[in-house]
Amino acid sequence: MKLYFAPETCSLSPHIVLRELELPFELIKVNNKTKITARGEDFWQINPKGYVAALQLDNGQILTEGSAIVQYLADLKPEALLAPQNGTWERVRLQEWLSFISSEIHCGMSPLFNRDIPEGVKDMFKSKLYKRFDFIELTLAEHDYLLGDSFSIADAYLFTVLGWVKFFAIDLSPWISIMKYRDRIQPRPSVVAALQAEALA
Template sequence: MKLYYSPGACSLSPHIALHEAGLPFEAVLASTKSHTLQDGTDYYTINPKGYVPLLEFDDGTRLAEGPAIVQWIADQVPQKKLAPAAGTMERYRLQEWLTFIGTEIHKQLSPLFNAAIPAEVKPVFRQKVLDRLAYVDRQLAGREYLMGNFTVADAYLFTVTRWTTPLKLDISGLANLNAFMARMNARPAVQQALKAEATSG
């Protein structure tokens, strides 16, 4: 199994999930700038969307989109409880969080990395992200993780919240979120994924 990833991108989320699950995989660096692999292969020939993450199975089947990938990973090791059982209300709560993180945080942060977006527009996105993260902070009150116990949604939240640092978004006042980030940073699987990505390329 291969995980196509790019350091600092949202592919960190399934990278963490794979380590949490203990599944064997090969991490394949796919540049989001040049859209090529290290051997020169055109990444568009592997993923026509051109972005990461992408999971490729041993039979050549591929699965794209982070929220779908992390749920597949979780379902391979149900005993680890990385996701609630399919069909339960708790599973739909997980999907609720994955959707919220993807649409209300991840996709609101993306324009802030885009040099083509007019500077006068960016404060709108910055404020929207800060509002959404304040909501998350309130939901984390009295909890270690989004759903109480660690799930793959936490890996996704951790991944996108890390982007506030290079974007200079001040989240210092969000005590619950900062405590969550510290807990995540301390997890061995998170440390493994971050170390692998820091030494890649």
């Protein structure tokens, strides 16, 4: 498998999951501005959507969208317990979290990267984002991870997007449980290895 990634983006999530599962893969960097890969490929030809992550399977198929990629990967090695079994209520809860992170946290932060948006508008986006943090805080005040007591693919995704707060001067200290959550995940070997590999790339 080949994972197309760009540093400091949502592609870190499937990267962490690949390392959690100890699956063999090749990491290929994409320049987000030029859309040219480190191999000189036109990324638009690989993923017509133009953004990472993209996972090329051994049969040549390209899978995109982080939530789909991490579920696919978790199901390759179900014994690792990074996702509940398909068809169970617990799996639906996982999908609920993945959808929430994607639509409310990931998409909630994305406009903040736009330098042309006035600060007043950005403050409106941040205010909504803070309410979502309040909701996550309630869950993490009762459990170490989003689904309970064990790390899942949803945690890989949330950890990834929470890492973006540094770009917007967002202070997470009012959300104590979220801060502790990040501190729990940061030293995981998969996270350390993924961050190091992306920095070296």
